Amino acid sequence: MKEYLKIDFKEEIPKYVQIAVHLKKLIETKVIEDGEKLPTIREYTEFLRVNKVTIVNAYKKLQNDGFAYQKVGSGTYAKRKENVSIFMKEYSKTFKKLMSENMEDAIDFAGETTGEVLFPIEDFKDIINRVLDRDGVEALISQNALGYEKLRGTINKAFWNNTLQDEDILIVSGAQQGIDIASKAMLNINDNVIVEKPTYGGALSVFRWRRANIFEVDMESDGVDLDKFEEILKKNKIRCFYTMSYFQNPTGISYSLEKKKKLIELAEKYDFYIIEDDYLSELIYDQSVEYTPFKWLDREERVIYIKSFSKIFLPGIRIGYMVMPTIFKESMQNSKFNTDIATSSLMQRALEMYIVENKWKENIALLNKEYQKRYKLMTGILDEKLSEYVTYNKPGGGLTFYLVLKESFVTSRELFLRLRKKGVYITPGVLFFRDMKDGDKTFRIGFSQTNEEKILKGLETIREELDLCHI
Structure with missing residues (x-):
């Protein structure tokens, strides 16, 4: 066995993860050539003095990360990803x-954002001035980690018909921060996540950063392939599924009501959560597309709903919100506080007035x-x-x-x-x-x-x- 395959293990990281990371580096640096056969499970087990399951899990992780493939009856082979x-x-x-x-x-x-020429800037300038006249310095210095209380109440009333509790709503600095907060609250190293194939690159980056195992499911004309989705659920303990329910980025596909209902059922049956990124659902041109987000169908608090105002408001403002299930509420609030303490108070107050006065x-x-x-x-x-x-x-x-x-x-x-x-x-x-x-x-x-x-x-x-x- 070649010396470069040796590993000095660290106690705090699972051994199979260390083996997978080590082999990835060898493949990326061409020490192990693309298509080269990796040591057999038995050989590597004896060489590293670990158990068989450790090597099996390391090779599985390599395959999931796209750095290896398996030939039935032959073994596992290196696969170098393009840089x-x-x-x-x-x-x-x-x-x-x-x-x-x-x-x-x-x-x-x-x-992907609204052109500035389409934003009624004069209306917004007027609202900013009125907020400052009304609230004075409070509009600039007030901070609330959960978000401006009146904005949370207005979102509940205007978009949810008061079907939520105001404290279920967390104001965030855009959808990307919402995905990050949800992942920090839910995911540990090597937890399993399902994403749509293809999907939003920012979400992939978050899940990679959390060192989750990412499973992809192909998109059909009305959402993910449910048969392939359930095959993964049967073989793996899935923690969450990230989805964009309307005009999915990049495919533009919207989910059918039937698929939404089925995915909610699967979440309850297999005990996983759905992170719903409600992307551009305000911009519907074909009346056959009906607005029914996953969250409206959620009876068992399986859906973490995320909405950004940045795409259809002003990108520079960076405001969005998320609806938190009770089980994750405290950890998500803590994650938000540890990330940036509070989102701009002035912009939250201006957005609240903008919605209340129907300018939205x-x-x-x-x-x-x-x-x-x-x-x-x-x-x-x-x-x-x-x-x-x-x-x-x-x-x-x-x-x-x-x-x-x-x-x-x-x-x-x-x-x-x-x-x-x-x-x-x-x-x-x-x-x-x-x-x-x-x-x-x-x-x-x-x-x-x-x-x-x-x-x-x-x-x-x-x-x-x-x-x-x-x-």
């Missing part, structure tokens, strides 16, 4: 530049009207001019489309780099998968940062680039 971090850095650098510089000619199909509903109506026009324009062009190269499902709402390349003449990462040279920006699908290879034939485009003129020009550029790639 996603290099591309991620390049992608991140691109959009930092896009946001920091005045690039008026850029066509940003990658943005007026703004949502404005957004729906404008975005529906862009949505229809984009679907028309996709159907007419890009159907030769891509397929997609019409989401019926939201701000994005998820496109699947029909042929393998170009990857979405290559397409991103080619389009970037021409001032057009897309989101490659690799960012939404645990194993980046799975997303190389998909990419997401959105219309929140593009007017009609830019949509026409940008989609024409994509068409031209695909033509060139196809030659």
Whole structure:
């Protein structure tokens, strides 16, 4: 047995985790080659002087993390993942530049937030001034870790018809913080989590940071594949399932009522929790899409509901909320307090007044009207001019489309780099998968940062680039 396979074990970390981490490093640094057979379970057990179950669990973890695969009757083999971090850095650098510089000619199909031109800034400025006149310095210095009390009450009344207790609502700094708080309250190292395939990259990052084992389930036209979902439940103790119930990021898929009910039943049967990220459900253009979140169906407190106002309000404000089940309430409150103590008091008070005075509903109506026009324009062009190269499902709402390349003449990462040279920006699908290879034939485009003129020009550029790639 080769010396580099040896490990000096530390007492505080499970041995199988240390073995998996060690082998990952060897695979990533090419000490163990891609496709090379790993030691047999018996050989490695004797070499490291551990029990057989430890090696079995280490190899399982390697497979779950995408660093190994098994051949029946032959053994376990190394699988080197492409270095996603290099591309991620390049992608991140691109959009930092896009946001920091005045690039008026850029066509940003990658943005996910409301364009500032659509926000009624004069109304909001008026409300800020009235809040300051009403509350004075209290609006600036007051802190409550759980959130401004009147805002929590207003959210309960306006969005939940007073069916919740105000103390069940926790104000957070956007959905990302809500996911982080939920994971800290619920997950320990090596707990098992199910996510949609593909899914929001920010959620994947949180679960990786918590060192959870991540299981992916393919998306169908109305939600996850329930048969594959239950197969995982039968074989593994699952702690939670992360889902975006409306206009899922990136696929744009919304869950059918039947699947929501079935998933609630499975949560009760197999004792797991559902983290529901309610993403852009205000922006519905197709009336066949009905609004019934998982939380409305929740009778046994199995759903942790998270809602951000950032996507449809002002991104810079960073306000959202979560509805906490009783069992996790104390740990989630503690997690919030340890994270940032309190969210901006002034912005919470302004948002509360904005909702109470129905400015919120007026703004949502404005957004729906404008975005529906862009949505229809984009679907028309996709159907007419890009159907030769891509397929997609019409989401019926939201701000994005998820496109699947029909042929393998170009990857979405290559397409991103080619389009970037021409001032057009897309989101490659690799960012939404645990194993980046799975997303190389998909990419997401959105219309929140593009007017009609830019949509026409940008989609024409994509068409031209695909033509060139196809030659």
